[in-house]
Amino acid sequence: MRDTPQTWFDKSLEILTYNRNQMVWSILVTIFGDLARRPGDQISGALLSRLTDPMGIKPEAMRVALHRLRNDGWITSERQGRTSRYSLTPHGLTESDAASPRIYAESSAAPDASWHLLIGEPASAAQRGEADKLWRGRGYIVVGPGTYLGRGAPPSESANFLVMSAPPAHVPNWLRNKIGTPDLAAAYRALEDALDRALPLLQNAPHMTPIEAAILRVVIVHNWRRALLAHPDLPEMVFPENWRGTACRKKVMEALAILPRPSPEMLEKAVNTA
Amino acid sequence: MRDTPQTWFDKSLEILTYNRNQMVWSILVTIFGDLARRPGDQISGALLSRLTDPMGIKPEAMRVALHRLRNDGWITSERQGRTSRYSLTPHGLTESDAASPRIYAESSAAPDASWHLLIGEPASAAQRGEADKLWRGRGYIVVGPGTYLGRGAPPSESANFLVMSAPPAHVPNWLRNKIGTPDLAAAYRALEDALDRALPLLQNAPHMTPIEAAILRVVIVHNWRRALLAHPDLPEMVFPENWRGTACRKKVMEALAILPRPSPEMLEKAVNTA
Numbered sequence: 001m002r003d004t005p006q007t008w009f010d011k012s013l014e015i016l017t018y019n020r021n022q023m024v025w026s027i028l029v030t031i032f033g034d035l036a037r038r039p040g041d042q043i044s045g046a047l048l049s050r051l052t053d054p055m056g057i058k059p060e061a062m063r064v065a066l067h068r069l070r071n072d073g074w075i076t077s078e079r080q081g082r083t084s085r086y087s088l089t090p091h092g093l094t095e096s097d098a099a100s101p102r103i104y105a106e107s108s109a110a111p112d113a114s115w116h117l118l119i120g121e122p123a124s125a126a127q128r129g130e131a132d133k134l135w136r137g138r139g140y141i142v143v144g145p146g147t148y149l150g151r152g153a154p155p156s157e158s159a160n161f162l163v164m165s166a167p168p169a170h171v172p173n174w175l176r177n178k179i180g181t182p183d184l185a186a187a188y189r190a191l192e193d194a195l196d197r198a199l200p201l202l203q204n205a206p207h208m209t210p211i212e213a214a215i216l217r218v219v220i221v222h223n224w225r226r227a228l229l230a231h232p233d234l235p236e237m238v239f240p241e242n243w244r245g246t247a248c249r250k251k252v253m254e255a256l257a258i259l260p261r262p263s264p265e266m267l268e269k270a271v272n273t274a
Numbered sequence: 275m276r277d278t279p280q281t282w283f284d285k286s287l288e289i290l291t292y293n294r295n296q297m298v299w300s301i302l303v304t305i306f307g308d309l310a311r312r313p314g315d316q317i318s319g320a321l322l323s324r325l326t327d328p329m330g331i332k333p334e335a336m337r338v339a340l341h342r343l344r345n346d347g348w349i350t351s352e353r354q355g356r357t358s359r360y361s362l363t364p365h366g367l368t369e370s371d372a373a374s375p376r377i378y379a380e381s382s383a384a385p386d387a388s389w390h391l392l393i394g395e396p397a398s399a400a401q402r403g404e405a406d407k408l409w410r411g412r413g414y415i416v417v418g419p420g421t422y423l424g425r426g427a428p429p430s431e432s433a434n435f436l437v438m439s440a441p442p443a444h445v446p447n448w449l450r451n452k453i454g455t456p457d458l459a460a461a462y463r464a465l466e467d468a469l470d471r472a473l474p475l476l477q478n479a480p481h482m483t484p485i486e487a488a489i490l491r492v493v494i495v496h497n498w499r500r501a502l503l504a505h506p507d508l509p510e511m512v513f514p515e516n517w518r519g520t521a522c523r524k525k526v527m528e529a530l531a532i533l534p535r536p537s538p539e540m541l542e543k544a545v546n547t548a
Contacts, residue, residue, distance in 0.1 A: 117391070117438050121448040122418045143436055144396045147421065154443060162417055162449050164391055166440035169428060174395040175436050 008201045009212050015198045016219040017055055018190060022226070024057055024065035030222040032075060032088050033096040033103075034261065035214055041264050042078070042085040047271045051215055102233055103225050106253055108246045113235065115168060116154040118161040120146035139232045141179055151234070171238050179231060180239040187227040188244040195220070195251040202258045210262035211270050217259045224252045282475045283486050289472045290493040291329055292464060296500070298331055298339035304496040306349060306362050307370040307377075308535065309488055315538050316352070316359040321545045325489055376507055377499050380527055382520045387509065389442060390428040392435040394420035413506045415453055425508070445512050453505060454513040461501040462518040469494070469525040476532045484536035485544050491533045498526045 031051060036043050052062055066086065069075045074092040077084045088096060118140075120131060128145040140148040154163050202216070227248070236246055262270075305325060310317050326336055340360065343349045348366040352359045362370060392414075394405060402419040414422040428437050476490070501522070510520055536544075 116443070119417055119421060121446070143393055144420065146418065147393060149436070158444060160446050160448070161444065162423070162442055162446055163444035164438040164440050165443040166438050168436055169390070169439040170432060170435065170437035172395070172434050172436055174434070 008205045009208075009216070012198045012201045012205075012216055013054060013219065015194050015201075016216065016223070018194050019223060020056075022222065024052075024061045025068045026226070027052065027055070027057065027218070027222055028062075028065050028069055029074065029096075030225055031218050032086075032092065033100065033225075034217055034221045035267070036087060036264050037093065037096050037100065039093060040087075042087045043264055044268060044271070045084045045086070047264075047267050048086065050211060050271050051218065051267075054215055055219065099225070099229065103221065103228060104253075104256075105249075108233075108236060108249055113151050113167070114153060115149065115151055115166060117143070117164040117166075117168075118148045118150070118154065118158055119164075120148075120161055122146065141175075141232060141234070141238070143175060143178075151232075168238070173240070176238060176240040179234065180243050180245070184227060184230055185240060185243065187223075187230070188248050191223045191227060192244045192248050192251060194223070195248070195255055199251065199255060199258075202255060205258075208259070209270060210266045213259040214262050214267055217256060217261060220252060220255050220259075224248065282479045283482075283490070286472045286475045286479075286490055287328060287493065289468050289475075290490065290497070292468050293497060294330075296496065298326075298335045299342050300500070301326065301329070301331065301492070301496055302336075302339050302343055303348065303370075304499055305492050306360075306366065307374065307499075308491055308495045309541070310361060310538050311367065311370050311374065313367060314361070316361045317538055318542060318545070319358045319360070321538070321541050322360065324485060324545045325492065325541075328489055329493065373499070373503065377495065377502060378527075378530075379523075382507075382510065382523055387425050387441070388427060389423065389425055389440060391417070391438040391440075391442075392422045392424070392428065392432055393438075394422075394435055396420065415449075415506060415508070415512070417449060442512070447514070450512060450514040453508065454517050454519075458501060458504055459514060459517065461497075461504070462522050465497045465501060466518050466522050466525060468497070469522070469529060473525065473529060473532075476529060479532075482533070483544060484540045487533040488536050488541055491530060491535060494526060494529050494533075498522065 028048070031048070032043065035041075048062060048066075049059065066075070066077070069092075070077060073089055074095075075086050076089050077086045079085075118135070120128075123131075123146060125145070132142045132145060132148075135148040135150075136142050138150070140150040143149050149168070154161075154165060198216075228245075236243065239245060302322070305322070306317065309315075322336060322340075323333065340349070340351070343366075344351060347363055348369075349360050350363050352361070392409070394402075397405075397420060399419070406416045406419060406422075409422040409424075410416050412424070414424040417423050423442070428435075428439060472490075502519075510517065513519060
């Protein structure tokens with residue numbers, strides 16, 4: 001479609017698709033979550049291909065991923081003549097809505113939020129492992145076996161815990177490195193580096209089609225979402241020194257402001273007239 | 275010395291020496307700590323015998339205990355003609371002084387005191403065992419391995435700990451029972467029961483010699499001190515329900531007010547004129 005190689009768009013896309021190990025179904029979750037999160041929003045198979053093809057996703061891989069997301073109850077499809085139209089299920093809409101405030105917030109978790117710590121009765125490693133998993137799933141930091149640090153007010157079911165209601169007075173390095181693991185720190189550094197290189201290209205783009213904006217939004221939001229949702233929503237004070245999470249958010253928001261979100265209707269029209 | 279059995283004093287002493295498993299050296303620590311804690315105070319061997327004989331302590335057991343306390347650097351002795359005079363060493367004075375505010379305070383630890391919790395990096399059981407012992411020695415509650423609850427402000431050496439500075443918002447039963455163990459709860463119940471029976475006898479004592487007051491003080495303070503110093507100084511909120519520590523303190527102080535502390539000089543005089 002673009003015969004002149006290395007336009008601003010090609011360069012930006014190449015920079016922003018630095019991570020080639022991504023699951024196609026997960027990229028589709030980002031596409032629907034970013035571009036079709038209003039009830040009633042639909043994306044045609046043709047549009048999906050138009051968005052994912054420049055990312056290097058093969059049609060067969062996309063078919064498998066669509067099948068998986070349909071089986072998982074995340075998306076549903078509707079045939080109209082020769083084309084299929086896909087949309088988030090109520091479940092997919094709810095989950096996407098739940099994640100979006102964190103993904104699109106202009107600033108990270110406030111440092112002055114209230115906190116609480118729960119300490120359970122010493123128990124066997126097996127019992128603790130199960131409990132640790134449960135509380136981690138609720139967004140808690142597992143400080144050590146049976147010890148959970150969370151934001152806000154303590155939950156009602158805390159009768160069996162020693163409960164301390166206060167923000168941490170000091171967060172030691174070993175805990176910071178447990179919360180912001182080296183892998184996670186590297187993911188943010190890689191995203192920041194890509195944005196540092198792509199932002200000047202986006203800022204100086206001579207012209208931008210809705211499809212181009214949509215593709216670049218998706219690859220940015222996807223990398224951002226994957227790093228962000230790998231850890232609980234926590235203020236900077238609990239992360240290691242030189243943590244780039246907050247810097248990344250600022251640059252992601254800067255990029256998204258240059259890449260306004262097109263409506264599914266605009267995108268379908270662009271596909272049909274191409 | 276008392277030929278008429280079961281005077282008010284005999285009955286009181288019988289009631290208050292309910293615990294027959296006590297170490298003689300430990301009783302001597304109580305005697306010096308209660309009756310001869312001012313620098314320069316001395317107690318003669320004759321007075322020690324006069325105080326311990328009614329408690330059922332044999333002369334040979336007392337000699338062994340005196341030897342031990344001298345070896346431990348707790349007491350020192352001085353020969354004057356045929357009698358030895360014993361006194362606390364500077365070390366014994368310092369230790370006795372350090373314990374006395376807690377022993378003689380009119381009220382238990384205040385519930386609104388400040389608290390802090392320290393959580394160390396997960397470590398091996400052996401490393402944790404050593405650290406747990408160290409912090410327990412500093413008056414901390416070992417909530418679990420590597421997790422220490424203490425009163426007041428956090429110590430300066432807490433860089434390697436997650437620090438929460440707040441009073442516990444909730445203390446679960448498993449922790450209350452760990453702090454106030456069943457043995458400790460039973461020790462307080464036994465002391466309270468003895469005081470409930472002895473107090474009316476003390477209140478109605480027709481006449482009281484300095485020696486009688488000294489002996490009864492010692493047996494009361496000894497049982498009290500042994501229970502009290504077996505756990506850190508903590509407010510009632512961390513102890514199990516029906517904890518009798520605070521009730522015991524009230525009754526101990528009530529008894530001690532009826533048994534004014536005689537000076538060593540008064541006691542020596544009483545021994546010499548007996």
